[in-house]
Amino acid sequence: MERAGGADxxxxxxxxxxxxxxxxxxxxxxxxxxxxLCAACKxxxxxxxxxxxxxxxxxFGENRMQEMRNNLEAGAYQGKPCHFxxxxxxxxxxxxxxRAAMIQSVGSLRLLEAIxxxxxxxxxxxxxxxxxxxxGEESKxxxxxxxxxxxxxxxxxxxxxxxxxLMAIPPPESDEREARRHxxxxxxxxxxxxxxxxxxxxxxxxxxxxxxxxxxxxxxxxTLVRVGRGIYGERx
Numbered sequence: 413m414e415r416a417g418g419a420d421x422x423x424x425x426x427x428x429x430x431x432x433x434x435x436x437x438x439x440x441x442x443x444x445x446x447x448x449l450c451a452a453c454k455x456x457x458x459x460x461x462x463x464x465x466x467x468x469x470x471x472f473g474e475n476r477m478q479e480m481r482n483n484l485e486a487g488a489y490q491g492k493p494c495h496f497x498x499x500x501x502x503x504x505x506x507x508x509x510x511r512a513a514m515i516q517s518v519g520s521l522r523l524l525e526a527i528x529x530x531x532x533x534x535x536x537x538x539x540x541x542x543x544x545x546x547x548g549e550e551s552k553x554x555x556x557x558x559x560x561x562x563x564x565x566x567x568x569x570x571x572x573x574x575x576x577x578l579m580a581i582p583p584p585e586s587d588e589r590e591a592r593r594h595x596x597x598x599x600x601x602x603x604x605x606x607x608x609x610x611x612x613x614x615x616x617x618x619x620x621x622x623x624x625x626x627x628x629x630x631x632x633x634x635t636l637v638r639v640g641r642g643i644y645g646e647r648x
Contacts, residue, residue, distance in 0.1 A: 419463050421645065422460065422463060422464055422467070422643060422644060422645075423467055425642060425643050425644070425645070426449075426464065426467045426468060426469060426643055427468075428642075429449065429626075429639055429642050429643060430449065430468055432626075432627055433447055433449065433626070433627075433630060433637070435627075436626075436627040436630035436631055437630060439631060440630060440631045440633075442630075446635065447630050447634055447635055447636065447637060448470040448471060448635065448636045448637075449468070449469050449470050449471075449636075449637060449639060450469075450470065450471050450472065450473045450495060450497070450619075450636055450637065450638045450639070451464055451469045451471070451472050451473065451639060451640070451643050451644075452472075452473045452475070452497060452622070452638045452639060452640030452643075453472050453473065453474065453479075453483070453640065453644065454474065454475040454476065454479065454498075454640060454647065455479070455647050456644055458482070458483055458486040458488040459488075460644060461483055461488040461489065462486075462487070462488045462489075462490060464643065464644070465488065465489055465490035465491075465492055466490065469492070469643070470492070470493075471492055471493040471494065471495060471513070472489050472492060472493070472494045472495070473494070473495045473496075473497035473516070473638050473640075474494055474495070474496055474497065474498065474512075475496075475497060475498030475499075476498060477496070477500075477504050477507045477508055480494060480496060480508070480511060480512065481507060481511065484511060493513035493514070494511075494512055494513060495512055495513055495514045495515070495516050496508050496511075496512040496514070496515045496516065496517065497516045497517055497579075497619075497638060498517060499517060499553045500515060500517055500518070500523060502522060502523055502526040505523070505526045505527055505530050506530050509527055509530040509531050509534065509536075509538050510530075510531070510534045510536055510538070513539065514539040514540065514541065514576065514617075515527060515538065515539070515540045515541070516540075516541040516543065516579045516619050517541070517543045517553060517554075517579065518540045518541065518542055518543060519542065519543040519544075519545070519553050519554040519555040520555065520563075521562075521563060521566050524540070524563065524566060524567055524570060524573065525566075525570065527540060527572075527573050528570035528571070528572045528573050529572075531572035531573055532571070532572040536572070537572060537573065537574055538572060538573045538574070539573070539574050539576050540567075540573050540574070540575055540576065541575070541576055541577050541578055541579040541617060541619055542555060542560065542563055542564070542567075542575060542577075542578050542579070543555065543578075543579045543580065543581075544556075544557060544560065544578055544579070544580045544598060544601060545580070546580050546582040546583070546594050546597055546598060552581060554580065554581075557597075557601060560578075560601055560604075560605065561605065564605055564608055574614075575615070576614065576615065576616060576617045577602060577615045577616060577617030577618050577619065577635070578598055578601060578602050578615075578617075578618060578619070578620075579618075579619040579620065580594070580598045580619075580620050581622070582594035582595065582598070582620070584624065584625075585625070588625075588627075588628045591625045591628040591629075592628045592631060592632050595620050595621070595625075595628060595629045595631075595632035595633070595634065596632045598618065598620055598632075599618060599632050599633040602615060602618050602633075616635065617635055617636055618633055618634050618635045618636070619634070619635070619636040619637075619638065620632075620634045620636075620637070621634045621637040621638070622637070622638050622639060622640070623639050623640060623641040623642035623643075626638075626639060626642075
């Protein structure tokens with residue numbers, strides 16, 4: 413595990429991330445342990461992931477279908493859930509549905525429908541998050557804020573998937589106040605659709621915040637943060 417600085421370095425980083433998460437929860441007046449830690453393990457080896465699975469990490473996040481499949485086959489996650497957090501093309505849906513416990517990056521009706529068809533073929537209910545492009549950045553995936561309700565309404569008619577909440581990767585900010593502004597917008601969107609479909613869509617997951625801004629996200633209501641560099645070090 414030389415690429416990540418060794419097992420000890422990973423363990424120290426996870427302990428530090430957990431400490432900072434607990435401090436942010438306390439600042440926000442939230443109970444300890446309300447926020448799940450997702451280890452974003454893009455480009456990491458199965459050995460690195462297998463070691464980190466023994467640490468206080470709740471789940472893993474993969475950006476690439478092939479890496480997720482390889483790590484599942486290698487047993488690298490040690491039974492912990494894996495979410496798909498990267499851009500998903502409709503022609504790759506078959507390889508992800510049923511393997512990922514949740515697909516976090518759903519930002520179009522076309523993708524929703526493709527996931528529903530594949531989940532129906534497999535006879536399963538696939539959990540998803542709707543990805544919102546908060547900054548309107550052309551370089552980033554996700555639906556516009558104005559598309560949220562139409563997507564929610566469309567999802568209600570799809571029997572083989574379940575919307576669990578929202579996800580976003582807002583523009584990077586150098587200042588906590590600006591970062592919190594973006595996260596507060598996503599929380600507001602979540603609140604605006606709360607209770608929209610009752611048990612069909614138990615909106616309980618707000619996935620926002622990464623290595624550089626997860627504390628700001630927790631202060632604004634994140635229930636899941638995605639941390640890669642803060643756990644494994646710089647990518648190779």
